[in-house]
Amino acid sequence: xxxxxxxxxxxxxxxxxxxxxxxxxxxxxxxxxxxxxxxxxxxxxxxxxxxxxxxxxxxxxxxxxxxxxxxxxxxxxxxxxxxxxxxxxxxxxxxxxxxxxxxxxxxxxxxxxxxxxxxxxxxxxxxxxxxxxxxxxxxxxxxxxxxxxxxxxxxxxxxxxxxxxxxxxxxxxxxxxxxxxxxxxxxxxxxxxxxxxxxxxxxxxxxxxxxxxxxxxxxxxxxxxxxxxxxxxxxxxxxxxxxxxxxxxxxxxxxxxxxxxxxxx
Numbered sequence: 001x002x003x004x005x006x007x008x009x010x011x012x013x014x015x016x017x018x019x020x021x022x023x024x025x026x027x028x029x030x031x032x033x034x035x036x037x038x039x040x041x042x043x044x045x046x047x048x049x050x051x052x053x054x055x056x057x058x059x060x061x062x063x064x065x066x067x068x069x070x071x072x073x074x075x076x077x078x079x080x081x082x083x084x085x086x087x088x089x090x091x092x093x094x095x096x097x098x099x100x101x102x103x104x105x106x107x108x109x110x111x112x113x114x115x116x117x118x119x120x121x122x123x124x125x126x127x128x129x130x131x132x133x134x135x136x137x138x139x140x141x142x143x144x145x146x147x148x149x150x151x152x153x154x155x156x157x158x159x160x161x162x163x164x165x166x167x168x169x170x171x172x173x174x175x176x177x178x179x180x181x182x183x184x185x186x187x188x189x190x191x192x193x194x195x196x197x198x199x200x201x202x203x204x205x206x207x208x209x210x211x212x213x214x215x216x217x218x219x220x221x222x223x224x225x226x227x228x229x230x231x232x233x234x235x236x237x238x239x240x241x242x243x244x245x246x247x248x249x250x251x252x253x254x255x256x257x258x259x260x261x262x263x264x265x
Contacts, residue, residue: 040124119228
């Protein structure tokens with residue numbers, strides 16, 4: 001019995017060592033694939049670290065390329081991200097994340113013939129929003145299986161860079177105050193969020209902060225950004241209203257069935 005216990009302990013140590021040796025590279029590959037899927041453009045990550053016992057994930061050098069047709073070298077660059085998560089929840093359908101810290105994100109805004117690059121990224125992210133009950137899925141795309149419960153998102157020292165564009169705007173950088181977002185995807189199954197939805201909300205929040213900052217953003221660019229971010233917000237509200245309506249219809253049908261069951265025949 002003692003030898004068996006020692007063997008099990010040895011296997012666990014070897015397995016843990018394997019996770020620590022190879023977990024970072026596997027995690028980096030997963031983040032790059034997930035980001036590319038969500039944004040619809042190439043996503044790169046310099047390095048990733050994983051602490052199983054502490055439930056901490058560290059990401060460095062997160063870069064998202066622009067949609068096709070834009071000239072700037074990247075759309076999003078994040079110096080460092082850290083997540084406190086329940087590692088065991090990664091094996092379930094819903095990933096539990098206590099905190100996400102996003103350090104020094106920089107959003108580059110560029111205008112092209114059809115709008116801004118940020119608008120293009122937001123549109124790509126919206127394509128992955130879960131279809132409502134009875135709505136068809138987008139052909140050729142898989143619905144993400146993992147849902148997220150996120151207690152807190154902390155964004156520190158965000159920046160927005162206005163790149164030189166077709167509208168003649170000179171390159172300028174806007175430094176913004178940090179902000180927090182709480183209880184994303186919590187509060188029951190109907191409120192669960194996905195990775196693309198989470199990224200969409202954080203990206204839109206940074207752009208909205210830049211528009212509200214009073215910085216000298218060319219009016220043409222500001223108007224485009226308002227239209228693109230408001231379109232995303234309106235779509236989110238529409239889905240929520242539709243879901244509420246469906247929930248009310250279902251509740252009414254359930255009530256009708258219960259009443260019918262207790263009435264004398």
